[in-house]
Amino acid sequence: MARQRSPRSSEPRSVERERGGSREERYVYGVNPVLEALRAHAERVDRIFTAEGQLAAKAAAEIFSRARDSGIRLERVPRERLAAMAEGGVHQGVIAELRGFEYMELEDLLEAAEESGRPALLVVLDGIQDPHNFGAIIRSAHALGAHGVVIAKDRAVPVTGVVAKASAGAVEHCPIARVVNLSRTLEELKEAGVWIAAADPDSKEPLWSARLDGPLAVVVGAEGAGVREGVLKHCDFRLGIPMLGQVGSLNASVSAAILLYEAARQRGTRPAAGS
Incomplete structure (x- = not known):
């Protein structure tokens, strides 16, 4: 196959919801997805919800540390509320509320x-x-x-x-x-x-x-x-x-x-x- 084309001439689950009419929120759940959101885009995380006794100690240490460093609000909630927010998904004891996903061009x-x-x-x-x-x-x-x-x-x-x-x-x-x-x-x-x-x-x-x-x-x-x-x-x-x-x-x-x-x-x- 020839390569002759011209070069170019002169970017654990999230549940999206509409909030307040125009603002979009996104719930991301599970240890790895929440940690990656904090590592990559902490400025997009509004709140983190955890359930007592469900989040592994090592994961909790990094999540809480990163949240505190970024000024992100932490809330402990009943496990039933986490289950409802994750709509039945395996949340591993933690859910992050993010701003709407930013698509690229x-x-x-x-x-x-x-x-x-x-x-x-x-x-x-x-x-x-x-x-x-x-x-x-x-x-x-x-x-x-x-x-x-x-x-x-x-x-x-x-x-x-x-x-x-x-x-x-x-x-x-x-x-x-x-x-x-x-x-x-x-x-x-x-x-x-x-x-x-x-x-x-x-x-x-x-x-x-x-x-x-x-x-x-x-x-x-x-x-x-x-x-x-x-x-x-x-x-x-x-x-x-x-x-x-x-x-x-x-x-x-x-x-x-x-x-x-x-x-x-x-x-x-x-x-x-x-x-």
């Missing part, structure tokens, strides 16, 4: 790639509505060096508490852009010199046969439906993941992780041990 993601000195690597999601899949994809994207994730404003799950939990807190570190039209966005990425590769179980081209070391956006569709045909026609090539078993396709988050790992391998990326 596509341009922010491209600028982040340029500043990193590495070829752009983005993940574009077409119709992912399962928050667990979305969160797992964010986690893989962050771990494998992607500069961000792109989702559509419609027909896609937004960043919620379930997404934050499934991402193990990676949502606080991985920029996410939300766009109006995916097809138009793919054309904008092409104009910026980015190649577009779609995950397609019907493709005869295995992922390892393609050049994935240049500026790249990986498009992953919803489980079952896959990438829509109207989006596929804007992709430069389609990649399959050869399988030996009897099941014909993989979970969307697993497909994304495999494609991202192959891209990282070709780029010589060596994730830190244990990441």
Whole structure:
């Protein structure tokens, strides 16, 4: 595959609620998501709720220390209230109330790639509505060096508490852009010199046969439906993941992780041990 595109010319679960008409709040629960929110964006945390006897001592020490240092209000509440706030999720004894999630613009993601000195690597999601899949994809994207994730404003799950939990807190570190039209966005990425590769179980081209070391956006569709045909026609090539078993396709988050790992391998990326 040729690499001749012109360079570009002159970013444990959260429950979002509307509050006071215009202000949006987000509940993030679980030890790792709360800690990552405090480490990455303490200024966005308004309050932290804990239940007596449910939060592990080591986690409590760091959470309380960071909250005090940042002037964040701490409240002890009955465990029943935590369960209600987490809407049945496993909160591990702690919930943080954050300001609404701050989505980035596509341009922010491209600028982040340029500043990193590495070829752009983005993940574009077409119709992912399962928050667990979305969160797992964010986690893989962050771990494998992607500069961000792109989702559509419609027909896609937004960043919620379930997404934050499934991402193990990676949502606080991985920029996410939300766009109006995916097809138009793919054309904008092409104009910026980015190649577009779609995950397609019907493709005869295995992922390892393609050049994935240049500026790249990986498009992953919803489980079952896959990438829509109207989006596929804007992709430069389609990649399959050869399988030996009897099941014909993989979970969307697993497909994304495999494609991202192959891209990282070709780029010589060596994730830190244990990441």
